[in-house]
Amino acid sequence: MRVSASGGIVLVTGEREVEEAIRLVLATAPGERPTRPDFGCAIHDMVFAPVNEETAGRIAYEVRTSLDRWEPRIEVSDVVVTVAPDEGAALFIDIRYEIRGTNNPRNLVFPFYVIPSHDDPSTESEDS
Structure with missing residues (x-):
């Protein structure tokens, strides 16, 4: 749902509807919805993970699994x-996808923010 230029409520359709659905899956943590506890994407478990190749790989896996x-x-x-x-x-997170039944490649970039550890020497200031 969106607000139209005239202030009314309108529903998104087509490719925009699919894009919004992808964002909804990624923005929802499993367990967040009481009536659908399995719905969502487990990337939220990595908010406190270090920013490295392992975390990036795990995020890519979780995104692909949840969207599938x-x-x-x-x-x-x-x-x-x-x-x-x-x-x-x-x-x-750059998701490259195609809407089934079309030959139209698309992509969506989803920002994901982590909270750096205070124990990580790469995040400490030089004055410390």
């Missing part, structure tokens, strides 16, 4: 996780 399960309208071709260039606490 919860969004049958798409075929995920690739999930690439990169560290934001200016921020060490942000990861960009």
